[in-house]
Amino acid sequence: MTLPLPLPLQLRLQLRVQLQLQLQLQLQLQLQPTLTCRGHRQVRELVFPNLEDGTGEYGEKTLNKAVEMVKAVPGFTRGFEVTRVSKSRVGCNFKTVLWWGARQDAPVVGKASLSALAEGGMCLTHHTPTSNGKEHAPPTTFDNEMSRQDIYEMSDFIIDLADSGVKTVDLHKTVQQKSGKRLGREGKALVRCIVEKHLEDSREAFNDAQEFLAHLQRSKAHLWFRADNQSRITSIAWASDVQKAAAVRFHSVIITDTTFNTNRYKFSLALVVVVDHENHSQIVMQALLSNERQESFQFVYESLKELCEGGSPKVCFSDNDAAETNAIELVFPGTVHKLCIWHTYGNIREHGGGLGEGVLSEVIRKFRKAAFAQTVEYFLQAKTELLAFLPRESKMYNYMANNIFGKGRVEKWASCVHPGLHTLGICSTQRVEAMNSAVKRLVTRSGTMVELNRALMGKVQDDANKTKRKSDGGRLPRAPLSSMSSMENVKRGLLKHFSFVVDAVKHERSSTHAIKDTEAQVVAALGYNATCLVRGEDEARLLLDELVADADKAKLWYDTSSGDLIDPLQATTGAAGVSMVSRTSVPHFAHLLRDQNVNSVVRVSMITPPSEFGHLVALGPDGFFLCTCLRQLEHGLLCPHGLKAMWTEGVDRFNGATISPRWRESETPWLMADLAAKPATLSAGLAASAGLPVAVSQPPRVDPNSTASRSGPNVPSYASTVWRASTAQ
Known part of the structure; x- marks a missing residue:
């Protein structure tokens, strides 16, 4: 047995040749009884050798040998009568072919197909005894004819036309006009296949959609959908209770x-x-x-x-x-x-x-x-x-x-x-x-x-179960430690000192996440130094105006590389949003405090390494504070810088509604909502240079000596949930 020699893939791609051996030409050829089932089976079992020798003859030796082997089967090629009457552009419809595929080492016997013929195969009738060694005309091709790839790329357009009720003839014309190319016979057949496949899928989808809608109705889901003019669903949205x-x-x-x-x-x-x-x-x-x-x-x-x-x-x-x-x-x-x-x-x-x-x-x-x-x-x-x-x-x-x-x-x-x-x-x-x-x-x-x-x-x-487990305190109860480390003692002491803050957060029925985060920020406050810059409403306003005029005096820390993305799926306890980098400019910070009562301004910096740069924290009545890290606004949670400033100034009151409503069950309005809603205010010139919108003009300054209520976290009606240190102990 001769082992097939591998033919280079590029060469075999050029050799997509069909040697089609005729068993029955539809309507034109008559197959004589001399062809037996045994002969047909013998042809199917043939193994053809690869005789390619690298001479550049494109596999002719291999193909000719394969034809000789087929013709040698007793009774297989006798009795053929070829009558050339078909003028088809795509060749003949044969029942049996000799096919050499691009990824095959040698030809094989297989089924003929029009699609294979259109891809470059040839119908060689000269391999039958009565053709006198002549090949009939190859499939007619046109230079400007759409390829299969061109038609597949327009599948969505073809389906849209079919869905719109466009007739077949008009559909072909529209496709040709859009592509600028001609649809051949094979192209039209492929278009028909695309449309028929779409209609079949649509019928199947319609049945599935009916079952799906019934399933959603049985589950009492909230349901919305849209359908086209043929009552087929094009969009469907749903949600459970x-x-x-x-x-x-x-x-x-x-x-x-x-x-x-x-x-x-x-x-x-x-x-x-x-x-x-x-x-x-x-x-x-x-x-x-x-x-x-x-x-x-x-x-x-x-x-x-x-x-x-x-x-x-x-x-x-x-x-x-x-x-x-x-x-x-x-x-x-x-x-x-x-x-x-x-x-x-x-x-x-x-x-x-x-x-x-x-x-x-x-x-x-x-x-x-x-x-x-x-x-x-x-x-x-x-x-x-x-x-x-x-x-x-x-x-x-x-x-x-x-x-x-x-x-x-x-x-x-x-x-x-x-x-x-x-x-x-x-x-x-x-x-x-x-x-x-x-x-x-x-x-x-x-x-x-x-x-x-x-x-x-x-x-x-x-x-939902995952959230419920966390809200309920986890899967297993925590056993108390028989003895505590020195750090644990320090932590407990801090939590006891700030118990009025933790209790205020719990009073608002905050989530486990918010409570744990608050406790983490209390402990983190140990790592900072705090220095009071000014005390008193008037002094605080003068300082803010001075810092707006000369922002360098604020000694805020800016680092444009600090905006590294934080994985939102990671737990944020003591991590997300806590940074020594300021998230705002001095003018915007002063703008946020425009209508707030400010009792003092504190600078908070790291203990190690020591630095004169850090955050500014403004403190107000009832435990109000705002830090230049803006964690209270962006995350709706507390920051260690503000807690450190409260500790330094001896603040003993706090309003739990400072926490965003997202993190709690209570319906108390968020005290920081007005501040979080304020965008940066830019001058027209600066906004034009940056390509940014100009924010709304600043509201009129409220007289600090006025008895009228101010908007924001210091409105007296919000003070009912303020917790004092004395009541929390």
């Missing part, structure tokens, strides 16, 4: 994203994720979308608004999809829309493919510096450095200047625009990406809608 409760309570900050390969119908899965009171991610709504156009995203957000009983999120994080951005602006006009920083990095990388070695990484580094700049001045400096780094005539310069730093885009990713925005420290869609990953491990791309829903509801229930 558990999800609705979480959506109503925690929808002030939402993260959204879409993913694929979760069902057999190629619908995109859209998830809406929130952060609950224990800092766990929760899916509050899911939707299946036939496309990702603006109207589909608008349907999702309208459904979410109804689920939240008319409520709108304060902040929404999404990727850089323009259709989704437009939908958010239409449905939630008052929502602050933030773009995922990771997706923005990805877009920059896509547009920087032609840059030299090391240039792209430097562009991203400089952009990162601008994204996390704490003040507008530092932002402008980073922007200027980045654009100066790129040649003005380059495509990358144009993309960065007109797109990334374009009008209406900067405020969606720059931190300096709204330093105290209550984002929970989120700056990406990582939470929802983690949910997508978890769901995809539970489903397959060939699954039904019902199977997808079961996986989603299982994930939702698991996450």
